[in-house]
Amino acid sequence: MGDMELAEALRRQGISDERVLGVIRELERAEFVPESMRDAAGQDSPLPIGYGQTISQPFIVAYMTQALSLKPGERVLEIGTGSGYQTAVLARLCGEVYTVESLPELAGPARERLGRLGFGNIHFQVGDGTAGWPEAAPFDAIMGTAAPERLPPALYQQLRPGGRLVLPVGPRHGAQELLRVTRPSREGEAPRVEKLLAVRFVPMTSAPPPGFLQ
Numbered sequence: 001m002g003d004m005e006l007a008e009a010l011r012r013q014g015i016s017d018e019r020v021l022g023v024i025r026e027l028e029r030a031e032f033v034p035e036s037m038r039d040a041a042g043q044d045s046p047l048p049i050g051y052g053q054t055i056s057q058p059f060i061v062a063y064m065t066q067a068l069s070l071k072p073g074e075r076v077l078e079i080g081t082g083s084g085y086q087t088a089v090l091a092r093l094c095g096e097v098y099t100v101e102s103l104p105e106l107a108g109p110a111r112e113r114l115g116r117l118g119f120g121n122i123h124f125q126v127g128d129g130t131a132g133w134p135e136a137a138p139f140d141a142i143m144g145t146a147a148p149e150r151l152p153p154a155l156y157q158q159l160r161p162g163g164r165l166v167l168p169v170g171p172r173h174g175a176q177e178l179l180r181v182t183r184p185s186r187e188g189e190a191p192r193v194e195k196l197l198a199v200r201f202v203p204m205t206s207a208p209p210p211g212f213l214q
Helices: 004-012 018-026 035-040 058-068 085-093 104-116 153-157
Strands: 047-050 053-055 075-079 096-101 122-126 139-144 159-169 176-182 192-199
Touching (some): 004 018, 004 058, 018 058, 018 085, 047 104, 058 139, 058 159, 058 176, 085 096, 096 104, 104 122, 153 159
Parallel strands (some): 096 122, 139 159
Antiparallel strands (some): 047 053, 159 176
């Protein structure tokens, strides 16, 4: 079972992390899309999941996961649970996932789905993703699956020294860029900001206060 052909297609597109490809191969994306979309689940394209939200294109899921360079045992914060597919990918690669979803209509079904699939290392919260999950911080890595217009300061502050954040940033109807921000290991040093890819994501629903990377 799983998505063998999808994993091989992603390999041909340049995804090289064998751990990420292995998880894509093992998971069935069809479990995470509406019943009416299951026939299209193996395609490398985003799909609607209701409430104006989407399940990301598999290439983007794999690319963003690869960019985090996760290690076993790490603690990861995800902003935007959605259907839970990206959550499941992260949970197979790290120690604990803390995932925040602003829409209870999506958070409830995702929690049920991931529980039914046997995931026991995922913690769920309904709330404002731009605020992160301060009670559980610091995190080794943070991933955002919706785009704020600028990087929310709270997310950067919840990274441990040396931690990585991968997040699309940009206006709702304009150019967005996928950024990787690495918090320096020593206080006082500037964060390392890398522009990885031009992307198009649904907007993060709550605007953050002014912060760096405006």
